[in-house]
Amino acid sequence: MSIGLCLCKCNRTISDVVNIDALFDWYREQGIDVMGCDELCSADCQNELLNNIRENEWSGIVIGACSPKHYETTKNQSAILQSIADAGINPNKIAFANLREQLALPNSGDGVLEKAKCLIDVAISKIEHSADVLVEEIPPRRSALIIGASISGVFAALRLADAGYKVHIVDKGEIGDFSEYITPEELAKIDVSLTCAMTPSFAGIKMHPNVVMYPETTLTDVYGRVGDYTVQLEGGEILKVGGIIVCVRDAELTSKLRPILHIDIDSEGYFRPKNPAFVVETRDPGKYLAVGDDVRSDILAADSAVLSLTSILDKNEINHIIEVSEVDEDVCGGCGTCVKTCMFHATSIDLARNVSVTDATRCVGCGNCVVACPTGARDLVRYPNSYMIDAIRILGGFKTSGASPKVLAMLCDGSGYPAADRAGLMGLTYPTGVLPLRVSCAGRVDTQFILYAFKVGFDGVFIGECPEGACHNIVGNTDLARRANLFRAVLRSRAIDTDRLRIEEISPLEGDLFVEAINEFVDELRGD
Amino acid sequence: MNCGVIDMGEKVQVATTWLQSCSGCHISLLDLHEELLDVLDLIEIVYSPLMDIKEIPRVTVGLVEGAVANDYNEEVLREMREQSDILVAFGTCACFGGIPGMRNLHLLQDVLARAYVETESTVDGIIPESPEIPALKQHVHAISDIVKVDYMIPGCPPPPQMIKNAIVALVNGEEIVLPTKNLCNDCKRKHDSMLIPKRAFLTEAVQSAPELDKIDRDKCFLEQGVMCMGPATRTGCGSRCLDANMPCRGCMGPTPDALEQGAKIVNALASILPAGGLMFNEDVVGTGYRYSLPVSIYPHRADDLEEEVNEEENEGDEQ
The missing domain is CATH 3.40.50 (Rossmann fold)
Incomplete structure (x- = not known):
């Protein structure tokens, strides 16, 4: 090679x-x-x-x-x-x-x-x-799910329906009742031309042959990939759609939708875009956000989300990179630990063969099951175990100058890693002896890696993870915390001070907090 | 492997020895009962702790029971390696350090002081020091830390049938093939909630096995809130403990894909059983590393300076 x-x-x-x-x-x-x-x-x-x-x-x-x-x-x-x-x-x-x-x-x-x-x-x-x-090519479905019959939801639905898409619009309440989405004060500020735009649009989706409405309906399950999602509604009805546009801005509703939709949230509990500059995009290229600050920006966001989505779904083929967790069937004994661990219902036991299998349409590649697997039979395509161990060995070979401590910084893809990036862009500094290693999720941090890091000479292990309740993969930080709580006993038994393991919650844009935390940790290790 | 050297015409010469161990693996060999006679048709034991022979003769197969805990253990092991075409780690202490390996959780001076001075029944204790007494090594080692090992037969002790199968395989010029899956693969107990794809703890509470009035013989231990090492343990033991309605303690050591047993069981159970350390009876380390501490990623204390181990012959274990 x-x-x-x-x-x-x-x-x-x-x-x-x-x-x-x-x-x-x-x-x-x-x-x-x-x-x-x-x-x-x-x-x-x-x-x-x-x-x-x-x-x-x-x-x-x-x-x-x-x-x-x-x-x-x-x-x-x-x-x-x-x-x-x-x-x-x-x-x-x-x-x-x-x-x-x-x-x-x-x-x-x-x-x-x-x-x-x-x-x-x-x-x-x-x-x-x-x-x-593996890279799979699939023809995308020319259909979409709109979540929330808000102002942006209705405009997005109308645009898509007009463009020939089949549109399913789901709302937990009545469809057409804007009062949920707009305050009376805001409504009072809207001039007549906007009112005239909203009411006929609403009538438009009701009349449109391409639009199906699901009032007073909640979602129970969503899985799949851009171009091909399966959506289950309360009551069991299944929809197949190519893309999803989320048109609600309600912290309570967001917290209910998040474990189903797997879209990241911000510190206030609202869905957040993957990059602050592109406000409608999420990390999943088939899921978009269309929520503005007022009616005008709602409509703009709806247009932007629709344009982004259709630019993908109008293609003849979409490439899918299959980055799932894999199973060594010679070693897996079908215990079911991965089944209980996976947040995304992507793992199950094939009872005929008594081995664990992965549903590629549900697996998000977070690696939590790989860590949980008590046999080591599971491995992650994108961050394999052998690579993680070798990477820690390589970084452990770095020679720091003088008394400067050597720190392995395992940084999660959702928060720790972008926060460290942000710190660099903000012009903040920290010692060279802080050696970053990207991990897919805090749930990918195997306690074996931590033990190995101490073995190869790190003075400290720092893990930068998403804040509580905001994990990229919903439960990765929870599971790391549970594992670490038990694992500290292992460190103590080896006479390794448990303060040499630091787990820090950082939001992706909080470069300053990352630097503060890492510098404090380095100082403590140095004995300052 | 060196299997080609075996001449099928005559009995295969075998030597056995024990180092730091309880002799249980040898007893397990004897537990073959009548079948031992079948084995003795194939092999001739020319050296063993049960025979009054001083020098280890040249043999085809050497079976080594026990961990390396003192200088004499190391000397015997090196001689065994020297004299054997095929060296087999016989039992968990030889394979992974076993029960004696838990000594690595303590500093050597503390171990000696506890044993010879501080025990409640000791009066005016002194730590013995004499060239006649082999010095304890700083750490307990699996034999693969010291010499090249060709095969291993894990288990505390290995079941008699497993020992027989291994010997027969070597006599026939075949490899000793160990199962690679975990114990759950061979566990006959029903597991239901482990298979339901829903994030939830398996039970509301966890209990140590002796606390329970009744353990359902047909149900997964974990699903009853009883700690079981089966998921992180290699199968092949014949599930004797499970059949006796006792959970697995992990004596067969880790599966081949795991780096170690202790961290793996922590990773696995942290999110499927409630109550954190309780599930380990408040002893995560004793539970997870009971049989395999010397082959852990971090096999001793950080404040315990590593002795020099002669790495020349140490090429690791094949399995």
Whole structure:
């Protein structure tokens, strides 16, 4: 297998801090193809990268640049991931070394070059330990579910129905009763033209042949992927839709919908977009938010959500990366621990063969079952056990200077990792001896990893996770807390101070809190 | 493996020994009763603790019971390795350190002080020190820490039939193949709520087995709120404890895909049984690592400086 390494200078943001030339030489000597570029965001550099992939027939690529979050959460950069896959690299063989947000921005001075090597080595290890993921092509369903017959819900439904989509609109109350969604004061402020827009629109959906209404109805189950969701309504009726638009802004209702819809919430308990700049997108590309601050922005949000959704559902085919948890059937004894652990009802026991199986349409790839599996039979395609252990070993080899403690920072995909990114972008600093390792979820943090981290010489283990009630995967942080509570006895038995394990709740935008917490932890470890 | 060296024409020469152990694995071999005669048709035991022979002769198969806890254990083990074409870790202490391995939770000086000075019945105790007495090692080790091990037969003790099957396999030039699944695979008890895909604790309360007036013989222990190590334990024992209506204690050690047993049972049960530490009878470590502490990821105390182990011959265990 030949792996390529692409080192981005990020227009000197990275190269002013990290000696890129030294990295270049180091990896060339290791027999790895290395290419450099000034700004991987630019079309020129991306073309060069794609040409290199094709010419050198790389089967894996390490991108040493800015945070992988940029590639995964912004429209303009996610395109390059698709282009890399089109050039012949399996999506699971694309790995990132976050040299900007988690190195060049927060760190400086001695050790930066060594840390860069550690981060790149971890990315290489990820490629070496990861199997190819399956990519499925499915034709999307040209239908949508609208949750909430609010102002935005009604406008979204009308737009979609007019565009030829089958639309199902569900509301817990009467459909057409805007009073739930708009206060009398706000209603009083609306001029007559808007009132004239709202009432006929409402009549419009009632009259529209493409719209089916479900008043006084609640959802009991939603699963599937963009283009193909299965929705179960109270009473058992099943709907099949290609996409979902959520049009409610009500904290109580949100808390009821969240375990069904699996959309992240903010600190106030409302659904939140995956990126503050793109207000209608969630982390699931088939689920959108359409809620504004007033009637005008409601209508704009509805239009934006509809446009985003139809731009996907109008395609002939959608690619699905199957990133589920896998089972070693030679080892699984069918105990059912994974069945009890999974929040998403994705695991079950095949009774005929007495082994655990995964429903790929329900699995979100969080890895909680992998940790829970008492035999080790389960493994995660995206973050395999062997990679996690190897990554901790590599990071454990980092030499800190003097008395500076060495900290393994396992950062969850939902909060800890983006918070660390945010800290870098905010210009905040912390010691180089803090070594980040991305994990899919706090529920993916195996107590075996913590024990192994202490074995390979870390002074402390820091876990940055979503705040209580806001876990990306609903229960990952709860399960980590339960495991850690029991596991501290194991640390004590080895005479390892339990204060050397720190679990911190951080919201994704709270870069300052991340830095505060990590610096405090480092100080404590140093004995200050 | 070295199986090709076995000449089918004559009886296979076997040596057995015990190190830090209780001799239970040897007793289990004897527990084959009449079937032992079938085994003795195939093998000749030329050296064992039951025979008055001083030097270990050259043998095809060496069975080593027990963990390595003192210098003499190590010496015998190295000699056994030297003289055996095929070396088998015989029983859980040899495979994983076993019960003696729990000594690693304490500093050596504390262990000696407790044993020789502080026990309630001791008057004017002294810690013995003599070149005649083998020195205790800093830590207890599984034998694979010290020498290369070709096969293992886990169990405390391994069931007689499992020992027989292993010996017959070696005599026939085959590998010893251990089952790879967990005990639940062979557990005949019904488990119902474990299979319902709904997040919920299995029971409202947890209890230690002796507290219960009645344990349903036909129902999963965990579903009755009784701690059972079965999920994190390799099967192959014949589920003797379960048949006696006692939960699994984990003596067969971890499954091959787990890095260790103790952390794995914590991961597994934390979210399916209530009451945290209670489910472990307030002893997470004793429950999870009872038989396998020396092969844990972190096999001793952090404040206990590791002794030098000669790594030359140590190429790890195959299984």
